[in-house]
Each structure stands twice: as C-alpha cells, then as structure tokens.
Amino acid sequence: MADIGYVALLLGLIAAAYAAAAFAFGAWKMQPTLLESARNSLLAVCGLITVAVGIMLYALLTHQFQIEYVAQYSSTDMPLVYLITSLWAGSEGSLLFWAWLLSVFAAIVVLTPRTIGKELVPAAASVIMLTQGFLLILLLSASNPFTTLTYTPLEGNSINPLLENIGMVLHPPIHFISYAAFTIPFAFAIAALIKGKLGDEWLIAIRRWALFAWLVLGVSLIIGAWWAYVELDWGGYWGWDPVENAGLMPWLVITAFLHSVKMQRRRGMFKVWNLLLIVLAFSLTVFGTFINRTGIGQHSFPESPETILISNLVLSFLAIVLVATIVLVFFRRHQLRSETEMDSLISRESTFLLNNLLLLGATLVIFVGTMLPTISERLMGSAISVGPAFFNSVNAPLFLATILLAGVCTVIGWRKASNSNLIRSFLRPLIAAAVLGVLLFALGMREVPALVAFPLLLFVLFTIFAEWFRGTQSRSRIKNENYLIAFPRLIWSNKPRYGGYIVHLGILILAMGVAGSSVYDSEATANIAQGESLTVSGYDIQFNGLTFSSAPDREWIVTADVTIYKDGKEVGNLTPQKWLEPTYGVVTESSIRSTLLDDVWVTLQSWDETDNAAATLRVLVNPLVLWIWIGGVVVLLGGLIALWPERRALAAG
Amino acid sequence: MTIVAAILITAATFVAVTFPFFRHRRAPAPPNRSSLQELHLRRDHTYALLKELESDYQSGTLSKEEYKKLEAQYKSKAVTILQEIDGLPEERPPAKDIQDDIEKRIQKIRQKKRLVATGHQDEIEKAVGAIRQKNGRFCHQCGAEQTPDSRFCPECGARLTVRRKP
Numbered sequence: 001m002a003d004i005g006y007v008a009l010l011l012g013l014i015a016a017a018y019a020a021a022a023f024a025f026g027a028w029k030m031q032p033t034l035l036e037s038a039r040n041s042l043l044a045v046c047g048l049i050t051v052a053v054g055i056m057l058y059a060l061l062t063h064q065f066q067i068e069y070v071a072q073y074s075s076t077d078m079p080l081v082y083l084i085t086s087l088w089a090g091s092e093g094s095l096l097f098w099a100w101l102l103s104v105f106a107a108i109v110v111l112t113p114r115t116i117g118k119e120l121v122p123a124a125a126s127v128i129m130l131t132q133g134f135l136l137i138l139l140l141s142a143s144n145p146f147t148t149l150t151y152t153p154l155e156g157n158s159i160n161p162l163l164e165n166i167g168m169v170l171h172p173p174i175h176f177i178s179y180a181a182f183t184i185p186f187a188f189a190i191a192a193l194i195k196g197k198l199g200d201e202w203l204i205a206i207r208r209w210a211l212f213a214w215l216v217l218g219v220s221l222i223i224g225a226w227w228a229y230v231e232l233d234w235g236g237y238w239g240w241d242p243v244e245n246a247g248l249m250p251w252l253v254i255t256a257f258l259h260s261v262k263m264q265r266r267r268g269m270f271k272v273w274n275l276l277l278i279v280l281a282f283s284l285t286v287f288g289t290f291i292n293r294t295g296i297g298q299h300s301f302p303e304s305p306e307t308i309l310i311s312n313l314v315l316s317f318l319a320i321v322l323v324a325t326i327v328l329v330f331f332r333r334h335q336l337r338s339e340t341e342m343d344s345l346i347s348r349e350s351t352f353l354l355n356n357l358l359l360l361g362a363t364l365v366i367f368v369g370t371m372l373p374t375i376s377e378r379l380m381g382s383a384i385s386v387g388p389a390f391f392n393s394v395n396a397p398l399f400l401a402t403i404l405l406a407g408v409c410t411v412i413g414w415r416k417a418s419n420s421n422l423i424r425s426f427l428r429p430l431i432a433a434a435v436l437g438v439l440l441f442a443l444g445m446r447e448v449p450a451l452v453a454f455p456l457l458l459f460v461l462f463t464i465f466a467e468w469f470r471g472t473q474s475r476s477r478i479k480n481e482n483y484l485i486a487f488p489r490l491i492w493s494n495k496p497r498y499g500g501y502i503v504h505l506g507i508l509i510l511a512m513g514v515a516g517s518s519v520y521d522s523e524a525t526a527n528i529a530q531g532e533s534l535t536v537s538g539y540d541i542q543f544n545g546l547t548f549s550s551a552p553d554r555e556w557i558v559t560a561d562v563t564i565y566k567d568g569k570e571v572g573n574l575t576p577q578k579w580l581e582p583t584y585g586v587v588t589e590s591s592i593r594s595t596l597l598d599d600v601w602v603t604l605q606s607w608d609e610t611d612n613a614a615a616t617l618r619v620l621v622n623p624l625v626l627w628i629w630i631g632g633v634v635v636l637l638g639g640l641i642a643l644w645p646e647r648r649a650l651a652a653g
Numbered sequence: 654m655t656i657v658a659a660i661l662i663t664a665a666t667f668v669a670v671t672f673p674f675f676r677h678r679r680a681p682a683p684p685n686r687s688s689l690q691e692l693h694l695r696r697d698h699t700y701a702l703l704k705e706l707e708s709d710y711q712s713g714t715l716s717k718e719e720y721k722k723l724e725a726q727y728k729s730k731a732v733t734i735l736q737e738i739d740g741l742p743e744e745r746p747p748a749k750d751i752q753d754d755i756e757k758r759i760q761k762i763r764q765k766k767r768l769v770a771t772g773h774q775d776e777i778e779k780a781v782g783a784i785r786q787k788n789g790r791f792c793h794q795c796g797a798e799q800t801p802d803s804r805f806c807p808e809c810g811a812r813l814t815v816r817r818k819p
Contacts, residue, residue: 200698
C-alpha cells in the first residue's frame with residue numbers, strides 16, 4: 001500500500017512537470033488545447049496527492065506500522081483525532097500535507113472565474129507547478145513519508161504528550177495553509193514579470209490570497225504562542241526560537257506588502273518593491289522549512305545524509321527563485337518605473353515607506369539573530385548565539401515605532417500634509433498620550449519601556465478612534481443617519497480600509513498585553529511545606545497538599561492543590577500536575593488562573609518524596625497576558641472584514 | 654493489487670491530460686468580451702477610489718486643494734478607461750447580461766445619490782445611455798432583446814411600442 005502512495009507522488013511529479021511546461025508553452029504560443037491539457041494535468045496533480053494523503057491517513061488510522069512514519073508518530077492507544085493529527089506531527093507528513101494544500105490551492109486558482117488578471121493565470125499556474133514539483137522532489141527523495149521498514153513493529157511510538165492538545169489540532173494545519181497560500185501571490189508576481197503586465201492586474205488578482213496568507217499565518221502565530229504558554233513547562237509565549245522566527249519573518253514581510261500595495265494602487269509607486277516583498281515573503285516560507293528541517297540555530301544536529309540533501313535542495317530552489325526574480329526585474333526595469341514621485345517627507349507615502357523599512361529591519365534583525373549560530377560556526381568554528389534578550393531589546397523599539405507610524409499614518413492625508421492638518425489631527429491624541437504618561441508616572445510607574453509603550457499605544461488608539469469618529473460624523477451629516485447606524489455602515493462601506501483599522505486596534509491590544517507581561521512579570525520558585533504559602537507580586541500562593549492517582553495510560557499522576565489569595569481573600573484554586581507516561585517520560589502540566597488584569601501560572605517542579613508534605617512550586621504572575629489573546633481575536637475579526645467579498649462592481653482593493 | 658492500483662491511477666492521469674487533444678476544438682471565446690469586463694472592473698475600482706477620496710475629504714482628512722488634485726488624477730484615469738470601453742469593437746453580449754449590467758449601474762447610481770451629489774454620476778449616466786443606445790431595445794413584457802425594426806416580440810409575441818428615450 002505504501003507503494004501506491006509513492007507511485008501517486010511520482011506520477012504527481014511527472015504531471016506537475018508536464019503542467020509547468022505545458023502552461024508555459026501554451027501561454028507563449030497561444031494554444032488553448034495545450035492550456036486545457038495543462039489545466040487537467042494540474043488537477044490530476046491535486047487528485048494524485050489527495051490519493052497519497054488518503055493512503056497515509058488510512059495507514060495511520062489502521063495502524064500500518066510497517067510504514068516507518070506510521071510507526072514513528074502513532075500508536076494503537078491514540079484517540080482518533082490525534083491519529084489524524086499524526087499526519088502533520090512529523091516532518092515527512094507535514095511536507096506531504098503542505099504539498100497537498102498547495103495542489104488544492106492551485107486547483108482553486110485555475111478554476112476561479114476571474115475577469116482581471118486572466119492572462120496571468122497560465123504563467124502563474126506554471127510557477128505554482130514548479131514549486132509543487134520542488135515539494136514533490138523533496139517528498140520522493142529525502143523526505144519520503146512512505147518508507148517501509150523491513151519488519152512490522154507491534155506498536156508504534158506515540159507522539160509527544162505535549163502535542164496532545166487542541167493546539168496540535170489547529171496550529172500546524174493552519175500554519176501550512178498559510179505557507180501554501182504564500183505560493184499563490186508569488187506565482188502571480190512572477191507571472192506579471194514574465195508577461196510584462198506590471199500594472200494593477202496582478203495586485204487585484206492576489207489581494208485576497210495575500211491577505212488570506214497573512215491572516216492565517218498571524219492566527220497560526222498567535223495559536224502557537226498560546227499553545228506554548230498553556231502547555232509547556234515554561235510560562236512564556238514567545239521565546240524567539242528559530243521555529244517561531246521562521247514563522248514571524250514572512251508575516252512581517254507580507255505585512256509590509258499589504259501596506260505598500262496601497263501605494264501602488266493609489267499612486268503608482270513602489271512597483272519593484274511590491275514584487276520583491278512578495279518574492280521575499282515566499283522565499284522566507286521556504287527558508288522556514290529549511291530552518292525547521294535542519295535544526296538551524298537550535299543546536300548542532302547530527303548531520304544525516306537526508307538533512308544535507310534537504311538543505312541542498314532547499315537552498316538550490318531558493319537560489320533559482322532569487323536569481324530568476326532578479327533577471328526578470330532587470331528585463332522589465334523600464335516598465336517598473338514609478339508613475340509619481342514622492343511629494344513630501346511628511347505624507348502618507350513617506351510614512352508607508354518608513355513602515356516598510358521598519359518591518360524589513362525587524363525581519364533582518366530576526367534573520368541575522370536566527371542564523372548567527374550557524375554562520376559563526378561555519379566562519380569561526382564556534383557557534384555564537386543570541387538569546388531572547390537580544391531580540392527583545394532590538395525589536396521592541398522597532399515594533400513600537402511601527403505601531404506609532406500606524407497612528408501617524410492614519411491622520412496624515414495622501415500627498416503633502418499641510419500644517420493646519422497636522423496640528424488639528426495630532427493635538428488631541430498627543431494630549432491624551434501625555435496625560436496618560438504623567439498619570440502613570442504619578443502612580444509610581446518608573447520603568448521606561450512601559451512609560452513609552454502605554455502612552456504610545458493610547459496615542460495610536462486615539463488616532464484610530466478620531467478617524468472613525470470623523471468618518472461617522474460626515475456620513476451621518478450627509479446621509480442623515482444617526483451615529484449608531486452610520487458607524488457600522490461606514491465600516492461596511494469600505495471593508496478593506498476599516499477592516500485594516502480593526503486589525504490595527506487588535507495589534508494595539510496585543511501590544512498592550514506584550515508590554516505589560518514583559519515589563520511587569522514576576523517569578524518565584526520555592527520549596528514550601530503543606531499549609532505554607534509563597535508570595536508573588538501581591539498574591540499568596542498556598543500549598544494544600546498532594547494527591548496521587550493513576551490512569552490507564554499514565555503510570556502515576558501527582559496533583560498539587562494550590563489556593564490563591566489576594567489581600568487575604570481567596571480568589572481561586574489551581575491544580576498543577578506531573579505524571580509519567582511509559583512511552584514518553586515525565587510530563588509537567590501547568591495550571592493557570594487568567595483574569596483581565598493578570599495571570600497566575602503555577603507548575604509543580606518536585607516534591608519531598610519522604611512524606612509528601614512539601615513541594616517545590618514555580619509561580620509566575622504575568623500581567624495583561626489575556627489581552628494578547630483578545631488582541632489576536634480582534635486581529636482575526638478585522639482581517640475577516642477586510643477579506644469579506646465585496647460586491648464585484650464596487651470592489652475597491 | 655498494488656500493481657493494478659498503480660496502473661489504474663497512471664491510466665487515469667494519462668487520460669485526463671491527453672483528453673483535450675482528442676476532443677473537437679471549441680471556438681475560442683471572443684477576446685473582446687473579457688477585455689470589456691476587465692475594463693468595467695478597472696473602471697469600478699477607479700470609482701471606488703474616488704468614493705474613498707470623497708469620504709476622506711468630507712471627514713476632513715484631506716484638504717480641499719489635495720482633494721481637487723487627486724480627484725482630477727483619478728477622474729482622468731476613469732475617463733481614459735471609459736474611452737477605452739467606447740473604443741472596443743462592436744459586440745453584442747446576450748440580452749440578459751446587458752440588463753444585469755444596466756441594473757447594476759442603476760443600483761450604483763442610486764447608491765451614489767445617497768452618498769453625495771458629485772460629477773461622476775453624469776459619467777455613469779452617459780455610460781448607461783451608451784450601452785442602451787448600442788444595444789437597441791427590449792420587450793416590455795419578457796425583456797428579450799429586439800432588433801430595431803421588429804414590431805412584435807419574437808419571444809412572447811407582445812406588441813412592441815415605439816421606444817422612448819431613456
């Protein structure tokens with residue numbers, strides 16, 4: 001059976017190669033029959049990879065342990081839902097899943113009826129099929145999910161128990177959906193370069209795809225952070241590890257694109273820039289696989305022949321992508337000239353440019369920080385690595401400046417901003433921010449990062465509200481609607497724009513959570529006797545005792561009973577646990593009490609095994625963490641509004 | 654079993670890919686139609702930009718002078734597109750499509766009227782008029798397209814009255 005899966009992938013590769021060539025040739029020579037055949041071949045690729053995925057799912061569900069992947073990532077005692085998630089638990093499976101998603105998206109691209117950018121589709125489909133071919137080559141060579149063992153094990157390794165969480169069900173598939181979606185804008189960008197149609201057509205054709213990839217990746221990053229926070233024995237949500245960075249970098253670049261694309265649509269500027277951003281974002285997603293698969297930056301992985309082969313394949317593919325882009329841009333350089341020059345330093349254009357530079361600057365910092373261990377090891381023989389402190393101290397100002405620009409940009413009009421415009425728009429938000437700063441200082445806040453961050457966030461919040469208020473006011477005046485009706489209608493009348501503002505609002509809320517929890521977190525680890533308590537930033541954490549139990553799949557479970565008091569009043573009860581899973585080892589499960597003000601996060605580290613009357617608890621108090629997740633939900637909401645289909649005739653883009 | 658399955662999927666793929674070569678060729682779709690649609694979409698995008706500009710001006714984000722400059726820019730873009738639409742070779746899309754198109758335009762005009770009274774309506778009005786003129790008349794009973802000289806509708810048989818000016 002594994003062989004059928006392999007044959008399906010092999011046929012998929014042949015069909016993808018044929019489709020890529022037939023699309024390219026058919027578009028060049030204007031041969032509709034050949035194009036139709038290419039389209040069928042593309043759909044066949046989708047069908048073939050679907051067969052391969054189906055076989056893998058069937059093998060997982062029926063425990064075909066002679067397939068190495070099945071034996072490695074699933075076992076007979078796993079619940080159904082985690083058997084399905086085993087499809088993306090390992091690298092071979094996740095690559096197969098990625099390839100399948102890309103084939104589905106490719107099918108959607110060729111089957112979507114479109115009026116604008118139609119002539120770009122064959123070239124774009126050809127590029128997508130080339131990428132598809134690259135993924136299939138990886139699957140057939142270094143990362144074959146259908147490798148069989150010479151014997152059939154009776155039982156498989158179950159997955160890491162930490163992965164048995166709703167996060168495992170949601171995070172990886174969402175992540176791969178976004179990675180696969182990044183290919184589509186890239187393909188259209190290259191198609192636009194090949195066909196020399198560098199106007200608005202390709203941007204209109206990919207607006208939805210780019211926004212979709214951006215939104216899904218953002219959601220995936222938030223879910224990943226939440227998953228780490230609730231599940232890992234760590235208590236943080238973002239650790240700047242290479243895998244997280246690999247996800248954040250393309251997100252930052254596509255964020256830059258979503259902003260600079262407005263400049264091209266409105267003013268005919270930034271044409272090359274937009275193309276390069278899309279190519280860069282796509283390259284970073286491919287590079288992300290490289291980081292994930294080769295363990296770059298984490299620690300020196302034993303370099304197996306497979307990893308070396310994968311590195312070589314991925315790096316060659318990236319080299320081809322970059323060289324092809326540069327060559328194409330060179331040939332089309334005359335068509336890529338801006339239509340208008342920038343009028344003034346204080347204008348929306350310049351704030352958009354600055355926003356782009358800041359986002360790319362942050363991306364560069366993250367890239368260098370992530371790659372430093374590898375690069376230094378290659379060059380100097382010893383790995384130099386930078387910790388979260390480096391990323392935080394460099395990126396925090398960059399991100400705050402980006403957020404500040406979101407506010408500045410909201411109030412500055414297009415083209416040259418007049419002085420009266422500037423003063424009128426900035427005065428009130430500035431006063432609000434200053435009042436908050438003074439107030440926080442008077443209340444005893446002395447931490448400079450917080451004293452900068454909170455007023456800055458309020459300033460941006462004010463500019464957004466002022467913009468909404470002005471829009472509502474003018475709509476209500478013109479259309480004679482009351483404010484309560486005028487406001488939602490205003491948002492609905494220009495969904496990309498106001499959805500964008502809602503995303504900004506979500507980012508502000510999220511940033512507030514990040515600022516609060518990173519400046520004011522406090523931590524204590526102590527061994528405390530039964531009945532005693534530990535005080536962490538105003539909370540008394542009382543240890544009441546341990547209970548011992550067991551479960552079918554857990555040899556033993558120890559549960560600590562912990563009561564939380566604030567100002568002498570009981571506010572909650574927590575039950576951090578530790579248990580032993582025979583196939584995996586000891587697992588530590590945190591217990592969290594979340595409120596809008598702060599989170600109390602407790603884990604059981606160890607206990608006195610002689611009389612079980614004392615335990616070591618690790619307690620974290622993280623202020624405002626809940627706002628990070630709330631901000632994430634608001635970002636999702638704003639993104640969905642921006643993505644919402646417009647009535648065709650009125651689509652603004 | 655494996656070999657049979659492998660042969661089956663190979664054959665299925667081969668048939669799907671080669672099928673278009675063994676089929677009678679359909680007449681390729683007329684290129685005009687798609688370019689007309691594209692122009693319409695581009696025109697609508699430009700209108701939407703104008704609308705956004707207008708609301709920015711109304712809410713005070715843009716000064717009058719900037720608004721006028723940008724408006725002139727977008728308008729000249731819109732006019733170029735409208736001229737391109739007029740310049741396309743004569744072509745008669747099915748009656749239903751024209752009606753849909755007119756319906757959409759009317760809806761748009763209504764919406765615009767609700768928003769603000771500005772100059773772009775006239776252009777839409779003109780565009781609607783142009784399409785009506787170009788495409789003759791319709792049966793008042795069933796909506797079928799008529800040739801200019803028919804006196805009875807060939808679809809439903811209704812008597813056709815003299816066409817009024819739109």
